Each structure stands twice: as structure tokens, then as C-alpha cells.
Amino acid sequence: MDAARQLHPDWHPGKIPENVVVDPSAYVGTSYGFSRFRSEAPVGLRIGRAASLCDLTILDVGPRGRVVIGDYALVNGAMIICDSEVTIGDYALIGWDVVLMDTYRVPFDVALRRRALEQVPYESPRRLAADVPAHPIRIARNVWIGFEACVLPGVSIGEGAIVGARAVVTEDVPPGAVVAGNPARMVRNRASDSL
Numbered sequence: 001m002d003a004a005r006q007l008h009p010d011w012h013p014g015k016i017p018e019n020v021v022v023d024p025s026a027y028v029g030t031s032y033g034f035s036r037f038r039s040e041a042p043v044g045l046r047i048g049r050a051a052s053l054c055d056l057t058i059l060d061v062g063p064r065g066r067v068v069i070g071d072y073a074l075v076n077g078a079m080i081i082c083d084s085e086v087t088i089g090d091y092a093l094i095g096w097d098v099v100l101m102d103t104y105r106v107p108f109d110v111a112l113r114r115r116a117l118e119q120v121p122y123e124s125p126r127r128l129a130a131d132v133p134a135h136p137i138r139i140a141r142n143v144w145i146g147f148e149a150c151v152l153p154g155v156s157i158g159e160g161a162i163v164g165a166r167a168v169v170t171e172d173v174p175p176g177a178v179v180a181g182n183p184a185r186m187v188r189n190r191a192s193d194s195l
């Protein structure tokens with residue numbers, strides 16, 4: 001194993017994939033987060049200056065997936081499911097157990113779903129492998145996403161917006177908006193904050 005791609009210390013005996021570009025000042029908690037990282041893009045993940053990928057942040061990234069994590073962004077144990085593109089801006093704060101998914105991974109059609117489930121035992125690690133559309137997620141600079149929130153495919157969250165804990169974000173959030181609930185709705189507007 002290429003020792004330069006290993007983390008020290010790391011409880012998981014894995015390594016950082018070759019197509020992951022980590023700024024020397026960035027922090028990655030464990031290589032376990034890459035167990036489901038299958039991106040074949042030249043740069044499948046870029047982690048910016050002093051950014052942090054803490055605790056158990058899982059990067060479930062498909063062959064065409066690309067993830068960008070901006071400078072000083074803090075990702076606190078999120079699940080990132082990406083088959084197209086997930087962008088997290090500079091100074092974004094992603095709370096505990098947030099789910100960012102640019103694809104549902106699951107076919108709506110019941111026959112296709114059954115076929116995908118029948119294939120699960122042949123995948124290693126076991127996973128649902130279905131051909132399902134993906135739509136990029138863009139999280140702008142200075143966004144704060146509260147714990148256990150979920151951002152669905154195709155959603156853009158504008159600069160400085162705040163997403164409440166356990167919100168399900170189904171549509172775009174304007175810059176400076178504070179949204180909460182399921183589906184997420186604006187509860188406040190902080191667009192006048194200095195950014």
C-alpha cells in the first residue's frame with residue numbers, strides 16, 4: 001500500500017484514493033469514509049485549504065461523481081451520495097448526520113427496483129446498483145446546514161443560507177434564507193447579514 005495515501009492515525013486499514021486531492025492543511029478523519037468511493041473522474045474529490053472531514057463522513061461517490069469541499073468548510077459526519085456533482089462552498093458548515101444526495105439511487109419502477117435488489121448480493125461491498133438519474137447539488141459559501149437535514153437531488157443552496165435541523169430540502173434556497181421543516185420552508189431571511 002502507498003504509505004503516502006494513508007492517514008496517521010487511522011482506525012481503518014484503508015487509503016485515500018489517487019484521484020482525491022487534499023490540501024496539506026485539510027483534515028480527513030478516517031479512510032473508511034472512502035469505502036464506497038468509486039469515482040473515476042480525474043479529480044473525484046477536492047478538499048480545500050484547512051477544510052475538515054470529521055468523524056464518519058461517508059463519500060458514496062459513483063464512477064462519474066465529483067465532490068468539491070471548499071476552503072475552511074467543516075463537514076461533521078455527513079453522508080454524501082454523489083453520481084454527478086456535489087459542491088460545498090468555502091466556510092460552509094455541514095452538521096452531524098446530514099445527507100446530501102444528488103441521486104435517489106433507487107428506481108421508482110417496481111420491476112427495476114426488484115432487479116436492482118436481486119443484484120445486491122453480487123456487489124462488493126453490497127449496494128444497490130441501478131441506473132438512476134443524478135442532478136448536481138450546489139451549496140454556496142457560508143451556508144450552515146443543521147444536524148440530520150437532508151438535501152435532495154438538484155438543489156442549490158444560496159450564499160449564507162441556513163438550513164434547520166432535520167429539514168428536508170426539496171427545492172432551491174435563496175441566499176440568506178433560513179429554512180426549516182419537511183419540506184423546508186423559509187422561516188426567516190438574513191440576506192442583509194454581511195458576508
Ligand SMILES: CC(C)(COP(=O)(O)OP(=O)(O)OC[C@H]1O[C@@H](n2cnc3c(N)ncnc32)[C@H](O)[C@@H]1OP(=O)(O)O)[C@@H](O)C(=O)NCCC(=O)NCCS
Pocket residue numbers: 093094095096145146147162163164165166167178179180181187188
Ligand atoms: C433553523 C434555526 C437556525 C432557526 O433558528 P431561529 O432563527 O432562532 O428560529 P426560531 O427558533 O425563531 O424559529 C422560527 C420558526 O421556525 C421554526 N423552526 C425553527 N427551527 C426549526 C426546525 N429545525 N424544524 C422545524 N421548524 C423549525 C420555529 O418553530 C418557528 O416557527 P413559528 O414561527 O411557526 O413559531 C434553528 O432552529 C436550527 O434548526 N438550528 C440547527 C442547529 C444545529 O443543527 N446545530 C448543529 C451544529 S452544526
